[in-house]
Amino acid sequence: xNRMKSFFGRADAEPRLALEDDPTQTPRERLSxxxxxxxxxxxxxxxxxxxxxxxxAQFGSAYNLxxxxxxxxxxxxxxxxxxxxxxxxxxxxxxxAVLVFxxxxxxxxxLWITGSPAGTFGTTPGGWDVxxxxxxxxxxxxxxxxxxxxxxxxxxxxxxxIVTLGSLGMALGLAQILTGxxxxxxxxxxxxxQIGTGTLFGIPMLVVIACVVxxxxxxxxxxTRFGLHAFAVGSNAEAARRSGVRLRLRVxxxxxxxxxxxxxxATMSIARFSTTTINGHAMDNLSTISAVVLGGTSLxxxxxxxxxxxxxxxxxxxxxxxFVILGIPPFWQTVAMGxxxxxxxxxxxLKRRTRQGS
Amino acid sequence: MVRNKCRPILAVMAAAAGxxxxxxxxxxxxxxxxxxxVKGSPFYQALACGAQAKARELGxxxxxxxxxxxxxxxxxxxxxAVAATRPAVAAVVPTDMQALVEPLRQLNGRGTHVITxxxxxxxxxxxxxxxxxxxxxxxxxxxxxxxxxxxGKGKVLTITQPPGSAAQDAREAGFRNELKKFPGIxxxxxxxxxxxxxxxAEIVTSxxxxxxxxxxxxxxxxxxxxxxxxxxxxxxxxxKVKVVAYDxxxxxVNALKNGSIQALIAQNPRQEGEAAMSAAAALIADKPVQKIxxxxxxxxxxxxxxxxxxYEYRANCN
Numbered sequence: 001x002n003r004m005k006s007f008f009g010r011a012d013a014e015p016r017l018a019l020e021d022d023p024t025q026t027p028r029e030r031l032s033x034x035x036x037x038x039x040x041x042x043x044x045x046x047x048x049x050x051x052x053x054x055x056x057a058q059f060g061s062a063y064n065l066x067x068x069x070x071x072x073x074x075x076x077x078x079x080x081x082x083x084x085x086x087x088x089x090x091x092x093x094x095x096x097a098v099l100v101f102x103x104x105x106x107x108x109x110x111l112w113i114t115g116s117p118a119g120t121f122g123t124t125p126g127g128w129d130v131x132x133x134x135x136x137x138x139x140x141x142x143x144x145x146x147x148x149x150x151x152x153x154x155x156x157x158x159x160x161x162i163v164t165l166g167s168l169g170m171a172l173g174l175a176q177i178l179t180g181x182x183x184x185x186x187x188x189x190x191x192x193x194q195i196g197t198g199t200l201f202g203i204p205m206l207v208v209i210a211c212v213v214x215x216x217x218x219x220x221x222x223x224t225r226f227g228l229h230a231f232a233v234g235s236n237a238e239a240a241r242r243s244g245v246r247l248r249l250r251v252x253x254x255x256x257x258x259x260x261x262x263x264x265x266a267t268m269s270i271a272r273f274s275t276t277t278i279n280g281h282a283m284d285n286l287s288t289i290s291a292v293v294l295g296g297t298s299l300x301x302x303x304x305x306x307x308x309x310x311x312x313x314x315x316x317x318x319x320x321x322x323f324v325i326l327g328i329p330p331f332w333q334t335v336a337m338g339x340x341x342x343x344x345x346x347x348x349x350l351k352r353r354t355r356q357g358s
Numbered sequence: 359m360v361r362n363k364c365r366p367i368l369a370v371m372a373a374a375a376g377x378x379x380x381x382x383x384x385x386x387x388x389x390x391x392x393x394x395x396v397k398g399s400p401f402y403q404a405l406a407c408g409a410q411a412k413a414r415e416l417g418x419x420x421x422x423x424x425x426x427x428x429x430x431x432x433x434x435x436x437x438x439a440v441a442a443t444r445p446a447v448a449a450v451v452p453t454d455m456q457a458l459v460e461p462l463r464q465l466n467g468r469g470t471h472v473i474t475x476x477x478x479x480x481x482x483x484x485x486x487x488x489x490x491x492x493x494x495x496x497x498x499x500x501x502x503x504x505x506x507x508x509x510g511k512g513k514v515l516t517i518t519q520p521p522g523s524a525a526q527d528a529r530e531a532g533f534r535n536e537l538k539k540f541p542g543i544x545x546x547x548x549x550x551x552x553x554x555x556x557x558x559a560e561i562v563t564s565x566x567x568x569x570x571x572x573x574x575x576x577x578x579x580x581x582x583x584x585x586x587x588x589x590x591x592x593x594x595x596x597x598k599v600k601v602v603a604y605d606x607x608x609x610x611v612n613a614l615k616n617g618s619i620q621a622l623i624a625q626n627p628r629q630e631g632e633a634a635m636s637a638a639a640a641l642i643a644d645k646p647v648q649k650i651x652x653x654x655x656x657x658x659x660x661x662x663x664x665x666x667x668x669y670e671y672r673a674n675c676n
Contacts, residue, residue: 058443058444061442063442063468064442067435067442070438071434071435074431182520182521183454183456185456197460273430273431273434273454273456273457274456274459274460275430275454275456277431277454279428279429279552280429280430280431280432281431283426317435320435320439321438321442322439324423324436324440324443327423330394330397330423330424331397334397334426
């Protein structure tokens, strides 16, 4: 066990609860590592505080807070997948396109079963079985694209940036071919009303789904061997291979997992918008990457946490929401978001340097 | 050491909060929120300018927001944030006929009057009024202009957005149906660029390779037009291939003046913005509004510089 630790080099920076605790850490250090992007949490709370104090009735209203969570839900599911990929020193640029493709395939499958003509506005009377089929189709399609990415990265040894850039184009293009460019607008009513706008004990279903995904992912990443291997592959792939980790299989499954989560996000997207959105989700890949990086995950792999990603997802969403509520001109929002991204990562770097230096 | 680093950051945050709170609170009566289709579009900038001028004149408190992309998933968070501010009236350019229905319905449910501007949605039960241009008529005018320029014969290509945008679809449909009246003109069909001049240029050069006798190009928006004339210039056929373009952005007006474009179908976004504010004021005052307000479209021919200057979409509000 100790030998593995020394192989992994940056082992002391990983929030690994599964292994025995290092007795030389103070409880505060342990806590701050557990949170991952500790300073980012303070930044998020500060932003929320600023906006809440300026416009308490508007920013702080139950409606607005609910909407923030709903807007974050789909991006969070995508970012969780991206976290796994980046932690293993990969990158996935194809997430938005895989989402679009999966949503198209799933919507067309559901439409084919219920037999209504395509392209009509409105909803179809499909039952839960139809929705179930649609979900399975979306998950399978996402996992297939993910496995495709993983195979090329692991076996053909093509850099992930290039592979996922290529699959972005292919997935988007195929989605447009399948539909002729026209969104599929007839989706099961149940999906839209129960999941898209439905609530569970007052919490929107989409938020519940995102929470469950985040919790399960956190458990998998931090408490299982699969997660440990993901960190290992990202930290030092060669050392992981020599320690007996089945490197290629791990890489393929990690990308497949990311793709499958994109498939889940596709179903959530259909539920939310009651249509496929072929022309949308164009910037989702960059949004997920910046959310993951904001959360304290290193782009070089080996360091990361799901909680950090959750915080990272909320920062741009809270910023956009607050700026619109305050009435700040749209172009300044773009400037501010870029500045906050740099500020947040800089603060995180400072924190890391002080910790490693002491 | 941690506390020293903490303090200046917290101080900045507190100052920002103080500054933001010092901003005047909004009177709930005359607040109007406008959500454009996308940032950085000359058409929507001109629309916002017209709205701002009219809002000042009518004493309305107008805030303008816009999403990064002309897409539902980008616009809906902005609409949600606007809904949180509970304005009296919201004038929204819906970027998707279906996906925006639920957020706009929520907006209406929270007590805001909803106006759609420039585009529309599939469910109009909660929309108080629509400000529209007759895009089909615009397409027809473009076909007539093309026929006049080509003297009745030649091959014609349309460059447009992918299907799904009601306005663009209507323009292309109007163009296509009117072209059927002119038997000498052969229609090559629409090609899709997604608001990308680069793509539009590539489409034009590829079409010229396939059909060297291409006679005319119709672009249903400004980005396509800019790309089209670049493609024609690259191929060296500027002026030989006639271009009819929708919209009168500055780049298009300049192209009209220097001969790259032969006719413009200009909308009047300032008028749309003004009409939106007039409707908003009427709604606030509880006066009745028409269900649909149509704003004008004109054909501007090459050489008509006065009209070109008059209808140019000026993005700097003066």
